[in-house]
Amino acid sequence: MAEVVMRTRSVTKRYGAFAAVEGLSLEVEQGDIFALVGQNGAGKTTLLKLVCGLTPPTSGSVELFGGSSPGELERARRRTGSIIETPGFFPYLSARQNLNYYRIQRGIRGESCVEKALRFVGLEDTGKKKFKSFSLGMKQRLGLALAIQDAPELLVLDEPINGLDPMGIREFREILLRLNRERGTTILISSHILGELSRIATKYGFIRNGRLIECDSAAALEQKCRVSLRFEVDDAQKAANVLRDRLSLGPVQILGGRTLQLSGDVDRPELAVKALVESGVMVSQAFRSGKSLESYFVDLIGGKNIASHDMRGSV
Amino acid sequence: MLHMICADLYKTFRRPFFYLFLAGMGVLAVAVNLSISRMAPENATVTNAWMLVLAYFLSWPMLLMPVLVDLVSAEEYKEHTLKNSVSFGLNRTELYLSKIVSATVLGAVLGAVALGAYCGSSLLFLRWDPAFQAAFAGDFFRRVGVSCIGYAAAIPLAAFLAMLLQRNSLFVFAYYGALCLPQLLLQLFRLPQLSGRFLAMPQFSRIAAGTARQMQASAVVFLVTAAVFLCAGVVLFRKKDIC
Numbered sequence: 428m429a430e431v432v433m434r435t436r437s438v439t440k441r442y443g444a445f446a447a448v449e450g451l452s453l454e455v456e457q458g459d460i461f462a463l464v465g466q467n468g469a470g471k472t473t474l475l476k477l478v479c480g481l482t483p484p485t486s487g488s489v490e491l492f493g494g495s496s497p498g499e500l501e502r503a504r505r506r507t508g509s510i511i512e513t514p515g516f517f518p519y520l521s522a523r524q525n526l527n528y529y530r531i532q533r534g535i536r537g538e539s540c541v542e543k544a545l546r547f548v549g550l551e552d553t554g555k556k557k558f559k560s561f562s563l564g565m566k567q568r569l570g571l572a573l574a575i576q577d578a579p580e581l582l583v584l585d586e587p588i589n590g591l592d593p594m595g596i597r598e599f600r601e602i603l604l605r606l607n608r609e610r611g612t613t614i615l616i617s618s619h620i621l622g623e624l625s626r627i628a629t630k631y632g633f634i635r636n637g638r639l640i641e642c643d644s645a646a647a648l649e650q651k652c653r654v655s656l657r658f659e660v661d662d663a664q665k666a667a668n669v670l671r672d673r674l675s676l677g678p679v680q681i682l683g684g685r686t687l688q689l690s691g692d693v694d695r696p697e698l699a700v701k702a703l704v705e706s707g708v709m710v711s712q713a714f715r716s717g718k719s720l721e722s723y724f725v726d727l728i729g730g731k732n733i734a735s736h737d738m739r740g741s742v
Numbered sequence: 743m744l745h746m747i748c749a750d751l752y753k754t755f756r757r758p759f760f761y762l763f764l765a766g767m768g769v770l771a772v773a774v775n776l777s778i779s780r781m782a783p784e785n786a787t788v789t790n791a792w793m794l795v796l797a798y799f800l801s802w803p804m805l806l807m808p809v810l811v812d813l814v815s816a817e818e819y820k821e822h823t824l825k826n827s828v829s830f831g832l833n834r835t836e837l838y839l840s841k842i843v844s845a846t847v848l849g850a851v852l853g854a855v856a857l858g859a860y861c862g863s864s865l866l867f868l869r870w871d872p873a874f875q876a877a878f879a880g881d882f883f884r885r886v887g888v889s890c891i892g893y894a895a896a897i898p899l900a901a902f903l904a905m906l907l908q909r910n911s912l913f914v915f916a917y918y919g920a921l922c923l924p925q926l927l928l929q930l931f932r933l934p935q936l937s938g939r940f941l942a943m944p945q946f947s948r949i950a951a952g953t954a955r956q957m958q959a960s961a962v963v964f965l966v967t968a969a970v971f972l973c974a975g976v977v978l979f980r981k982k983d984i985c
Contacts, residue, residue: 479829481984504831511829512985515822519757529826532749573826583829 429456431493432581432613433478438487440473440637447473449637450487455581455615455630460607462624463617464724465634471617472512474634475585478615479509491581505533508579510587514570518559522550522569525558529573544576548602564595571599575606582606584616588623596620600627625720633727640727654717656689656696661709663687669706674699688716746832746840747847750814754848760813764855767806771860779867787871791864792882800889801946803853804921807896808904808914810848815841816904816913828984838901838979842972845897853890888949888957892942895968896921902975905982942967 433455440448448470455461463471476482477489480500488495491503516525526541545551548568553561561569567587574582582603588596604627606612618624624631631648633641643651660666663681670679670689680688689699696713703710754760778794779786808816818824818841827837900917907913921943928937938944945960952960 476983476985479825480831481825481828483981501831501833504829507829507831509825509829511825513822515825517753517817517821517823519759520753524753524756528749528753529830531752532746532827532832533830534745577830 429458431455432457432459432491433615434490435474435477436488436490438474438477438489439485440470440477440482441485446637448477448484451634451637451639452487453632453639453642455613457580457613458607458611459630460603460614460616460628461630461632462628463615463632463634464621464624465617467619469634470637471634472585473637475509475511475583475615475617478583479507479511480504481511505577506579507581507583508574508577509583509585510567510570510574511583511585514566514573516558516566516569516573519557521555521557522553522561522565522572525569526573526576530576533577535577540576540578544572547575548572549598563590564592567591567595567599571602575612578610580611580613582612582614582616584614586618587616588618588620596623603627621720621724633724635727648720648723652717652720652723653690654715656699657682657712657714657716658687658689658699658703658710659685659712660687660703661685661711665706666703666708666710669703669708670699673702673706685711743836743840743843746827746837747844750840750844751847754813754844757813760848763809764852767852767856768859771856772863775860775863775867786867787869787874788864789871789873789878791868792861792874792878795860796882796885796950800885800950801943803856803889803893804896804943804946805918806852807845807849807893807900808917810845810852811897811900811904812910813848814845815901816908816910819904819908820910822985825984834980835976838976839972842897842901842975845901846894849893849897853893857886885949885957888961889946891961891964892945892949895942895964895971898968898971898975902971902978905975905979939963 431454433453435451435453437450437452438448439446439450451470451474453474463474465471473482477484478491480489489500491500492506494500494503517528520528522545523541526544527538530538530541542551545553548571550565550568550572553565558566558569567590571584571587574584584603588599591599600623603614603616607614607627614627616624616628625645629645631641631643631645632639658666663683663685667679667681667687670687678690680690682688696715700710700713774794775791778791824837828834899920900913903916903920904913907916924941925937925943928934928941938948939959940963942964945963948956948960
C-alpha cells in the first residue's frame with residue numbers, strides 16, 4: 428500500500444460563523460495526482476492553505492509525511508512545493524533573482540537548482556526581464572519553478588492553469604505529468620477546468636460547502652461516467668446474443684427484461700440497430716447515456732436536471 | 743534566520759529604489775552643509791553644523807523608518823510573496839524577526855551614508871572652529887548613538903502596523919499617528935510629564951540636551967517600546983492568515 432503523504436483529520440476552518448472548511452478528512456497517497464473539484468467558494472483554496480500552513484485550522488489536524496505537530500509540519504513542508512492562488516514575486520527582480528531570493532532564504536547551496544527549475548518550466552532565456560513585465564503564463568511558470576526548485580515530494584497547486592491559453596495549459600499539463608512520472612512527485616491540484624483535470628488526475632475529491640462529498644479514483648469515476656448505448660428491445664437476451672455475435676463492440680450488459688447496455692463510446696450506433704433489426708429484434712428505443720466529468724460534478728453539487736438533459740440524447 | 747536576513751539583503755541590494763534612497767539622503771545631507779556655508783557664512787562652522795543635528799534633525803530619521811519597513815516586509819504583504827516562505831515551512835517567528843533585523847541592517851547602512859555624508863561634507867565645506875574638539879565629537883556621537891536605539895525601536899512599531907494595515911498609505915499614516923498623537927493627547931489632558939517619561943518621540947529633545955542619566959532613561963523607553971511591539975508583532979504574525 429502506498430504511503431499517505433498528506434492526511435487531514437476532521438479539519439475545520441471557520442471565519443466567524445462561516446465555515447470555509449468543515450470536518451474534512453482526506454488522504455493523498457504517494458504518486459497520486461489528486462484533483463480537488465468544487466465550485467467557487469467551496470473551500471478548495473482554504474483547504475490547500477491549511478495544508479500549506481498559510482492559515483491555522485480552527486479544529487482538526489493536518490498531517491504531512493506522517494507528522495502533525497507544529498515542528499514536524501514545518502519540517503514536512505520543506506518537502507513540499509506550492510502555488511496558492513496567483514504566484515507572488517518581487518516585481519523588480521528577474522525570474523532568476525526571484526528564485527535566488529527563495530533559494531538563499533531556504534538555505535539551499537549553489538544556483539544549480541535555480542537553473543534546473545527555470546529550464547524545466549522553459550524560462551531559462553528570460554534574462555534580465557523583470558517579473559512585472561511577465562505575461563500571466565510566464566508568471567504561472569515561475570510559480571511552478573519555485574514550487575519545484577527544491578525537488579519536492581508533494582506539490583500543492585491551487586488553480587495553477589487559470590488564465591493560461593490552450594498552449595500554455597497543454598505545456599503546464601505536460602510538465603505536471605513529467606514531474607509525476609519522472610520524479611514520482613505527488614500532486615494535489617485544484618482547478619475549475621475539469622476537462623483538463625480529467626487528463627491528469629488519478630484521484631478526485633469533490634468538495635461542496637467546505638465538506639468532502641465524494642472521493643473516488645479516476646478509474647472508479649470513469650466507470651461511473653462511462654458513456655454507453657442503451658436499447659429498449661422486445662427480447663434483451665436475444666439482442667445481447669446478436670450484438671455479441673455480429674459486432675465486436677464493448678461489453679454488453681442486460682439491465683432488465685427489455686433493456687440492454689453496450690458499454691463504451693460507440694461511434695456508429697446505427698450499425699448496432701441495423702444488426703438487431705436484421706436479426707428480428709424489435710428496437711423501440713436507442714439512446715446514449717453517461718456523463719462527462721463536468722456533468723457528474725454538476726450532478727453532485729445539485730444540478731441533476733441540467734446534467735441529465737445535457738448528456739442524454741436519442742440516437 | 744541568517745539565511746532569511748541574507749535573502750532580504752540580497753533582494754534589497756538589487757533594488758534600484760534603495761540606491762536612489764541612499765543617494766537622496768546623502769545628497770540632502772551634503773546640501774544642508776552647502777546651504778549653511780552659503781546662507782550664513784559667519785556661522786558656518788563644523789561645531790554649529792553638528793549642533794544643528796542635535797537641535798533639529800535628531801528625530802527626523804524616525805520619519806524614514808516606514809520606508810525601510812516597506813522595503814523589507816510591507817511589500818511582502820502587497821506582493822503576496824510571504825506565502826512562498828511560509829508554505830515552505832519557514833518558522834514564522836524567525837521569519838518575522840528576520841524582517842526586523844534586515845530593516846535594522848538597512849537602517850544602519852542608510853544611517854552610515856547619511857551621517858557620513860553630513861559629517862564629511864561639514865568637515866570639507868565648513869570652517870573648523872576651536873570648539874570642535876575630540877570631546878565634542880565624542881559627545882555628539884554618543885547622543886546620536888542613543889538616538890539610533892530609538893530609530894531601531896521604531897522598526898518593530900512600523901512592522902507591526904504594516905502587518906495590521908496592509909495598505910501602504912494607511913500604515914504610514916498610522917505610524918506617524920502612533921508617534922505623534924499620544925504626545926498631543928497627553929498635552930491636551932495637561933499631562934506633559936507623562937509623555938516625556940513614556941513616549942518615544944519626546945526622548946529626542948532629552949537626548950539632544952540631557953545628561954547621561956537622562957539618555958539612559960531614554961534608551962530604556964526605546965527598548966521597552968521595541969520589546970512591546972516586537973512581542974505583539976510576533977504573536978500576531980504567528981496566528982495571521984497569509985495570502
